[in-house]
Amino acid sequence: MLLDDTKADMKAKRNRREFLQEVLTVAVAGAGGVLRAKAPSAAAPSSEPTPPIAKRVFVAGFAHETNTFHPVRTARFNYIEPKTTDGPYLPIWRDTGLVAAPGVSAYPAGGGTLEEAACREAMSRVLASLRAALPVDAVFFRLHGAIYAEGVGPAETVLVGEARSVVGPNVPVACTFDLHGNIPARMGQFGDILVGLKTAPHTDGAQTAELAGRILLDTLRGKVRPVSYVLPVPMILQGERR
Numbered sequence: 001m002l003l004d005d006t007k008a009d010m011k012a013k014r015n016r017r018e019f020l021q022e023v024l025t026v027a028v029a030g031a032g033g034v035l036r037a038k039a040p041s042a043a044a045p046s047s048e049p050t051p052p053i054a055k056r057v058f059v060a061g062f063a064h065e066t067n068t069f070h071p072v073r074t075a076r077f078n079y080i081e082p083k084t085t086d087g088p089y090l091p092i093w094r095d096t097g098l099v100a101a102p103g104v105s106a107y108p109a110g111g112g113t114l115e116e117a118a119c120r121e122a123m124s125r126v127l128a129s130l131r132a133a134l135p136v137d138a139v140f141f142r143l144h145g146a147i148y149a150e151g152v153g154p155a156e157t158v159l160v161g162e163a164r165s166v167v168g169p170n171v172p173v174a175c176t177f178d179l180h181g182n183i184p185a186r187m188g189q190f191g192d193i194l195v196g197l198k199t200a201p202h203t204d205g206a207q208t209a210e211l212a213g214r215i216l217l218d219t220l221r222g223k224v225r226p227v228s229y230v231l232p233v234p235m236i237l238q239g240e241r242r
Contacts, residue, residue, distance in 0.1 A: 052097030055137040061105035063144035070112030077122040080105040090213040103129035116151035145181015160190040188229035
């Protein structure tokens, strides 16, 4: 009986090890642990010429690396107001007919936990600029993944959820994240395209935006239909490793 139990235990460990290897392979090929259905085909440049498409994408930023152990609360945001003219925003969108409808971007001034009132005001201003930009064909958020506010929690996820309620279920939403962003599982319910940085120090910000922008462009062209869900990997890594 002891021998049988040992064999069963070894088999269970092998199955768990094989499962983790498969998960990590897919996660690395995806976006920092976020799986995207059909996204790999979108990441490769298309060899066939495609006609321009007249589409508008709402673009905004909302990011902070919150340190909840910091003794000083963060009480205000810095805001970047939208430009008055639309443009391609990303090089990948140039000459495609895709233009940006810029919204308000909000970045906290400080490193500690955000005060609820300041955070809700910031989210309201970003969402108000989204409503003012309607109708839009897509939403593109530059996020971090580590905002935490009193009474709100993971504010970036809350913001994307509110944006989803504004634009409805059929408008694709793309988001970019930091390498070590904390991404709740429900973010996969709100965002269609979730792409994270892959280098530390962070040298691939432009490439990450381009990847998300390319997937979004192919989505609007009808080439892909991305579906996201968050898969937590049961492991802990040193901060400068991936």
